[in-house]
Amino acid sequence: MSQHADLAARAGDLDATSPLSGTRERFLVPEGVIYLDGNSLGALPAAVPDVVQDVVTRQWGQRLIRSWNEFDWWGAPERTGDRIGALVGAAPGQVVVTDSTSVNLFKVFVAAGRMRPGRPVVLTDGGSFPTDLHILSSVARLMDLEVVRVTHEQAAGAIAEHADRLACIAFSQVDYRSGELWDLPGLTRAAHDAGALACWDLCHSAGVHPVGLDEHGVDLAVGCGYKYLNGGPGAPAFLYVAARHQDAFDHPLTGWQGHAAPFAMSPDYAPAHGITRARVGTAPLLSLLGLEAALTAYDGLSMADVRAHSQSLTGFFLECLDGLGLDLPVVTPRDPERRGSQVSLRHPEAYAVVQALIARGVIGDFREPDVVRLGFAPLYLSHADVLASAQHLLEVLRDKEFERPEFAARAAVT
Amino acid sequence: MSQHADLAARAGDLDATSPLSGTRERFLVPEGVIYLDGNSLGALPAAVPDVVQDVVTRQWGQRLIRSWNEFDWWGAPERTGDRIGALVGAAPGQVVVTDSTSVNLFKVFVAAGRMRPGRPVVLTDGGSFPTDLHILSSVARLMDLEVVRVTHEQAAGAIAEHADRLACIAFSQVDYRSGELWDLPGLTRAAHDAGALACWDLCHSAGVHPVGLDEHGVDLAVGCGYKYLNGGPGAPAFLYVAARHQDAFDHPLTGWQGHAAPFAMSPDYAPAHGITRARVGTAPLLSLLGLEAALTAYDGLSMADVRAHSQSLTGFFLECLDGLGLDLPVVTPRDPERRGSQVSLRHPEAYAVVQALIARGVIGDFREPDVVRLGFAPLYLSHADVLASAQHLLEVLRDKEFERPEFAARAAVT
Incomplete structure (x- = not known):
């Protein structure tokens, strides 16, 4: 069995037993996107659009100033x-x-x-x-x-x-x-x-x-x-x-x-x-x-479970990097007790690497001067997502996709 | 012709010639409400609900962090x-x-x-x-x-x-x-x-x-x-x-x-x-x-026209008070050049008067210690609204509606 197949099997096991399985449905994550930037702007929870519409049209629009008390x-x-x-x-x-x-x-x-x-x-x-x-x-x-x-x-x-x-x-x-x-x-x-x-x-x-x-x-x-x-x-x-x-x-x-x-x-x-x-x-x-x-x-989640799933996601990402032979310098501590919910990697062309990943639907972010920053929001990410993002990173680096000219131009907000 | 009919005819003339006629349709003001509290919370402009929904579901939800640049x-x-x-x-x-x-x-x-x-x-x-x-x-x-x-x-x-x-x-x-x-x-x-x-x-x-x-x-x-x-x-x-x-x-x-x-x-x-x-x-x-x-x-309005309509509304309200024989002390200067877009009146039971007006659909507000504060937002109010609100005030005072017990209890937010 290939290294990738081993990792895929392991991702399946980890996701099946995660205490957070099912919480992804509480979010409206777009199709085809693996969102690793929840540490910059979190994804849209499914409960939000109806509430905001109600606040605008009924509370503000219909009840006006009375909403200060009524709601x-x-x-x-x-x-x-x-x-x-x-x-x-x-x-x-x-x-x-x-x-x-x-x-x-x-x-x-x-x-x-x-x-x-x-x-x-x-x-x-x-x-x-x-x-x-x-x-x-x-x-x-x-x-x-x-x-x-x-x-x-x-x-x-x-x-x-x-x-x-x-x-x-x-x-x-x-x-x-x-x-x-x-x-x-x-x-x-x-x-x-x-x-x-x-x-x-x-x-x-x-x-x-x-x-x-x-x-x-x-x-x-x-x-x-x-x-x-x-x-x-x-x-x-x-x-x-x-x-x-x-x-x-x-x-x-x-x-x-x-x-x-x-x-x-x-x-x-x-x-x-x-x-x-x-x-x-x-x-x-x-x-x-x-x-x-x-x-x-x-609602109904324990922060201990959230933390455990977060540690498992970031740990598994490091395991995928190793398993797939990706040897970028890892900035984030490997000890799970010393790690937040992200993994940061160094690459001299970090900005372009992030852009190449985004073009593949893997949205992370760049931080000066040379950091690829990947946040693992535990409520809407699975171990399968983690493996897929590591595989995309492997291909971006292996095929030198980041050298394409369209990935070099800096946007206003990086 | 009664005093009220005179005032109604005059309101009709003023509204027909106002440079702001038609701007009320730019707002979603609820049926049956004369909203005189736009100086506390303005009414809902018709353009807002679709924009906010787009910001939530498409910009945030679908484009996520990319919206910082894309929008x-x-x-x-x-x-x-x-x-x-x-x-x-x-x-x-x-x-x-x-x-x-x-x-x-x-x-x-x-x-x-x-x-x-x-x-x-x-x-x-x-x-x-x-x-x-x-x-x-x-x-x-x-x-x-x-x-x-x-x-x-x-x-x-x-x-x-x-x-x-x-x-x-x-x-x-x-x-x-x-x-x-x-x-x-x-x-x-x-x-x-x-x-x-x-x-x-x-x-x-x-x-x-x-x-x-x-x-x-x-x-x-x-x-x-x-x-x-x-x-x-x-x-x-x-x-x-x-x-x-x-x-x-x-x-x-x-x-x-x-x-x-x-x-x-x-x-x-x-x-x-x-x-x-x-x-x-x-x-x-x-x-x-x-x-x-x-x-x-x-869009397309001149602030000179907005100011003129505002002065006309507040001036006409004072004219209605006089015409209908309402002799509450007016706190606001009668000189239109010394007046903002509101008329404030004094009444010892100001809080209850405001509540009685709200029960009739005329929403103003109360300010300590004894002020009935009526804001005239020029973009969604007409001279007809002004006359109707003066008439409601007349009836609230004439029939001592403000003495009803349900209008005495203070809400948390006044």
Whole structure:
């Protein structure tokens, strides 16, 4: 039996016994597409189109302003937040859906600085997604803080080194480029031992990893609604403030929807009780209610099963690379306990390789400078998809398809 | 002929000669509803449902991540901004649709403070919509500024008094409660004479008044997408930075989408050229593209005609009140040149009066403490609607309908 046939048989076995078999039907993935970019924009959940149409034509169109009460639009940020909370290990009342990840990072960093006065240092990862670094630098400028950039390996040592000068650590649980899973429990503990706060960006872990915010005592966290949570393009982001910190969560975007009595129209600000104080202006309801509907794709699933299927998919992809004789450098850790839900590979012509794959219906993405980034969204991908994508990659490289001129031209959005 | 018949004949004449006759068909206003709350949530434009469905099912669902290029999702904030710019008198390249009004106010106030170092005073209106005051206080705390609250009458004197200590004025063009139109050209000139910047909130004027941002030399402005612009619940807001200030517009929400090279993934921030630097994170595209479609309701209209029809509607409403013998105190100026697109009345039982009107299909809103606020959106209201709503109000008051117990209970969102 060929190597490919062996792998196909194994894919069949793995798919037959996966705890997530059948969840693909909760999505409207186009025919002929293997979608490995759910970490950039998640696929469309089947529940979403009807809900959004109802929001537009009946709620907005027919009921107009009355929908704020009749459909509890007002409660959507907290209601959707609790749904996400259940996926990232947060008890109700600690997560709100609001604004973008960048805006939420700004709230978190200013609030963290104010919660730790006299501690001027913030530790972050120099390889973070840029918006995290940009926003942190902006807050540092406003509040006279010092940002120290470290690697994962240096982090624990740097926490100990800065100790009582450290306000907070600000890391991503999964590196957006390499797919490496950072040690959230250990670094959170180390930050607390130093008297500092632990702020985590969950953009690339929410929806594919149990996270365990409450269990690990994380203080503040943010994350994205449109990647593995499938909320649709630009779906609003979420913000977690541990219950014990909410009274002290003093953020600077003091919009009227975070007020204790928003309809009293007081000229003076008084923050709402609980996570509601992290709200700012009116949420984009078409996008927010689309996200709420999208989250029903997780109904009845355990995040342990989701994580197990995710690890199995990424592990099997590595097995396929080996089995098919594909020897590209793998950036992502091979240890499944140190891996998010993606596999990143290096290739000097990474951009063109990704374009050649897309032409074959295998949609991944490129990240500067030379990374082929393949995200494995566990709810709508099978081991059979994984093998097929590895086979396509093999053919693209073997036949040097990526050298075709049509794959060289860069699009505006890469 | 009765007074009502006279008014009906006059309404017929006014509607027959209005430059906006026929624009109501661009909206899906429910049968049996006279909608006087377009200044809180605009009605549904007929173009929106198909566009939003296409965005969800084809762009997101079928084309997935490729839509960023194929449908130029990336350019939507500036593209939609230019459409709004045309309605508020701003040449292209100065308006971007992004975030909420509150978040944009934060950017504007911090940037204004940085553009006028050594000038610690900001003048605002103590009766502003609360979010403006809350955000300004928050910025004042971060940047050590002093907020001075004045009335419209006091504004010019206060500008002269603070003169070279004044960083900026921060006013709303139309008072959200009274409907008074502030003197934007005069106060902008006065601010400039003092060396200060003029920041205007257009939430209650964009889409009903020509504004004339460029003509009057306004420096910075923000506004709402879901009121008279009809973008749908929570549609993103807009931000104007006059071209001459864009290079110096140094705001603190330095998200990756405002970067000069967002896909280079540099750890260091470099602001984009032009208005793009005011972008932060990924825009909520269902809501943003819904707003873009909604704006087509203005196609072919001149803002002078829109303003004329608006003034005619509010003027005719006052005429109906007088003609029908309704003598509630009118909060809104009777001079059409000092009036936005609303009429606000005082009544000790204002909340119940509004509820009784809603039960009759006349949807207005209540504002603390005793204001019946009626917004006249010129694109989907006629003089006949205006007369009918005055007649309903007459009957509600004459028959003391507002005293019915079912109209007393406050809803969560008022």
